[in-house]
Amino acid sequence: DQQVKQNSPSLSVQEGRISILNCDYTNSMFDYFLWYKKYPAEGPTFLISISSIKDKNEDGRFTVFLNKSAKHLSLHIVPSQPGDSAVYFCAARSNTPLVFGKGTRLSVIA
Amino acid sequence: NAGVMQNPRHLVRRRGQEARLRCSPMKGHSHVYWYRQLPEEGLKFMVYLQKENIIDESGMPKERFSAEFPKEGPSILRIQQVVRGDSAAYFCASSLNPGQSNQPQHFGDGTRLSIL
Numbered sequence: 001d002q003q004v005k006q007n008s009p010s011l012s013v014q015e016g017r018i019s020i021l022n023c024d025y026t027n028s029m030f031d032y033f034l035w036y037k038k039y040p041a042e043g044p045t046f047l048i049s050i051s052s053i054k055d056k057n058e059d060g061r062f063t064v065f066l067n068k069s070a071k072h073l074s075l076h077i078v079p080s081q082p083g084d085s086a087v088y089f090c091a092a093r094s095n096t097p098l099v100f101g102k103g104t105r106l107s108v109i110a
Numbered sequence: 111n112a113g114v115m116q117n118p119r120h121l122v123r124r125r126g127q128e129a130r131l132r133c134s135p136m137k138g139h140s141h142v143y144w145y146r147q148l149p150e151e152g153l154k155f156m157v158y159l160q161k162e163n164i165i166d167e168s169g170m171p172k173e174r175f176s177a178e179f180p181k182e183g184p185s186i187l188r189i190q191q192v193v194r195g196d197s198a199a200y201f202c203a204s205s206l207n208p209g210q211s212n213q214p215q216h217f218g219d220g221t222r223l224s225i226l
């Protein structure tokens with residue numbers, strides 16, 4: 001039973017355009033959501049997070065949107081850069097352990 | 111480097127041997143988590159420890175796996191009598207007070223365990 005789902009295994013975007021990565025969840029007890037970025041042979045790097053009491057959090061080129069009624073969140077990257085090419089994991093928390101999605105591989109094409 | 115440090119980065123074992131994975135949390139962090147990632151999968155929680163205490167081991171197999179975080183030294187994930195299915199990347203993360211929602215977990219670069 002997958003509580004956090006990233007339905008797009010991969011995404012290709014032109015440099016300078018917007019990248020939108022999506023994530024759906026099933027557990028309404030999740031109160032905190034995070035996005036991590038992962039390069040090959042490295043650990044996940046924390047990008048941005050959002051509390052369940054908010055619907056938007058912005059940090060530079062990265063914005064996370066949360067739609068609680070739809071149990072959906074998205075990560076927007078604008079403008080996309082070649083260095084953003086990586087696997088992006090959505091994660092959610094109700095207690096302490098994080099529950100991760102399977103990731104979306106983003107390729108930003110120059 | 112003040113990040114989460116894991117060693118070794120790569121570990122090769124034969125079936126039946128023991129594997130020991132070490133993790134030193136970020137400076138000032140007293141909460142440690144272990145996750146496992148299989149190919150093409152997300153990270154799956156295994157165990158959460160504070161100094162000298164196991165807080166949550168709900169994701170860890172009951173047999174052959176154990177974890178500790180002693181008062182001094184790194185956290186250790188131990189896998190006894192390894193089998194081929196244990197081949198995976200094992201990631202350690204640490205955090206400050208996890209009760210505060212704005213305290214993310216920070217990850218090390220993982221140990222890639224290969225079982226021959």
